[in-house]
Amino acid sequence: xxxxxxxxxxxxxxxxxxxxKDKVETEPAAExxxxxxxxxxxxxxxxxxxxxxxxxDPFDVTxxxxxxxxxxxxxxxxNGKTEHVLSWLRQFHKQKRFTHYFVVSQTLSGYEECIPMTxxxxxxxxxxxxxxxxxxxxxxxxxxxxxxxxxxCSICVILDDMVGDPKxxxxxxxxxxxxxxNGRHVCREDPCESNExxxxxxxxxxxxxxxxxxxxxxxxLASRLxxxxxxxxxxxxxxxxxxxxxxxxxxRRVFDNITLSKEFRFIAISTHVANRSSHRxxxxxxxxxxxxxxxxxxxxxxxxxxxxxxIVF
Numbered sequence: 540x541x542x543x544x545x546x547x548x549x550x551x552x553x554x555x556x557x558x559x560k561d562k563v564e565t566e567p568a569a570e571x572x573x574x575x576x577x578x579x580x581x582x583x584x585x586x587x588x589x590x591x592x593x594x595x596d597p598f599d600v601t602x603x604x605x606x607x608x609x610x611x612x613x614x615x616x617x618n619g620k621t622e623h624v625l626s627w628l629r630q631f632h633k634q635k636r637f638t639h640y641f642v643v644s645q646t647l648s649g650y651e652e653c654i655p656m657t658x659x660x661x662x663x664x665x666x667x668x669x670x671x672x673x674x675x676x677x678x679x680x681x682x683x684x685x686x687x688x689x690x691x692c693s694i695c696v697i698l699d700d701m702v703g704d705p706k707x708x709x710x711x712x713x714x715x716x717x718x719x720x721n722g723r724h725v726c727r728e729d730p731c732e733s734n735e736x737x738x739x740x741x742x743x744x745x746x747x748x749x750x751x752x753x754x755x756x757x758x759x760l761a762s763r764l765x766x767x768x769x770x771x772x773x774x775x776x777x778x779x780x781x782x783x784x785x786x787x788x789x790x791r792r793v794f795d796n797i798t799l800s801k802e803f804r805f806i807a808i809s810t811h812v813a814n815r816s817s818h819r820x821x822x823x824x825x826x827x828x829x830x831x832x833x834x835x836x837x838x839x840x841x842x843x844x845x846x847x848x849x850i851v852f
Contacts, residue, residue: 560755598823614762644699655842677729763798
């Protein structure tokens with residue numbers, strides 16, 4: 540769904556151009572100090588101020604997440620990655636967007652109340668089978684003349700911290716890269732308008748995600764990353780609108796002001812938005828609704844009878 544331009548944002552007649560006059564007027568963030576132990580910010584105190592995110596709208600996953608979208612969520616451990624994803628899933632459920640949800644995770648933790656264990660796996664070996672079945676659904680639907688006769692099958696695949704194990708990624712035959720590059724085309728031949736395949740990749744670090752994977756993301760969700768190198772990678776790749784120093788300084792300011800404006804607040808970057816003349820066109824802030832209770836997203840009574848297996852070390 541196309542995004543509506545934010546009121547007050549100045550538009551340039553040329554796509555992907557930036558006028559410094561369009562910058563967000565907020566409190567400037569301190570420049571990073573590359574001389575720290577990890578190239579960090581010099582050890583200054585973290586100050587949260589609700590006003591620092593002024594000029595940006597909240598991220599609405601039901602409106603801003605594109606069909607057949609691919610997203611990655613990145614944050615250090617215990618910074619709220621799973622809570623943000625669960626908040627997204629609850630919003631998807633209200634929208635009745637997906638018929639099935641799959642989780643691939645080595646720990647299988649965090650999704651027990653939402654997704655039955657019959658749809659949770661510890662390896663990427665099952666992903667090709669999921670894609671194959673989606674293609675079979677598309678083939679069946681091509682033989683139907685009416686939408687009401689077609690099989691409705693929309694899936695959301697959550698890959699939780701699977702990029703942290705190079706062996707697992709190597710043995711999967713490059714499935715992560717295939718999903719990132721070609722996942723949006725899985726339902727291309729399916730005439731059922733509502734069918735889609737969405738993928739959410741979760742990682743503790745940006746640099747663990749191969750460039751070919753992260754550069755195909757439609758949406759990026761990130762917290763205040765602890766490492767200067769991690770922030771530098773994300774800011775320079777996805778927030779810089781111009782190549783000069785002022786453009787880079789403004790990109791840093793936007794990232795800092797959003798991620799420091801509230802505890803556990805993430806920045807949401809909609810990289811699929813092509814026409815952007817200012818950060819307001821494709822950047823939002825995102826807060827997880829942790830007070831909302833989890834619900835069973837789908838599944839039969841038999842699906843929910845399977846108990847969570849023990850972790851294998």
